[in-house]
Amino acid sequence: MFPFILPSSIDPASSLTVWNASSSHLTLFIMLVCTIIFLPLILIYTAWVYRVLWGRTSTAELKTNPDLY
Secondary structure, three states, X not given: OOOEEEOXXXXXXXXXXXXXXXXXXXXXXXXXXXXXXXXXXXXXXXXXXXXXXXXXXXXXXXXXOHHHO
16 A cells, blocks of 8 residues: 555545655754754753652641641
8 A cells, every 4th residue: 555644535646645744854854953952851840840749748747837738
């Protein structure tokens, strides 16, 4: 079935092919640059939030500091 991803039974010229479904080189490059920039930021933020919120809260701590809830 290659190169057809989604063949059309009515009109074979309207079928979705591998080349119609893929993005251009410029679009893929822009997505790569955005991933290189934003993925480390998201991972750093996630690690920071995980570290800040780590730990178990007990009822004694909630009685002494009501802002924990």
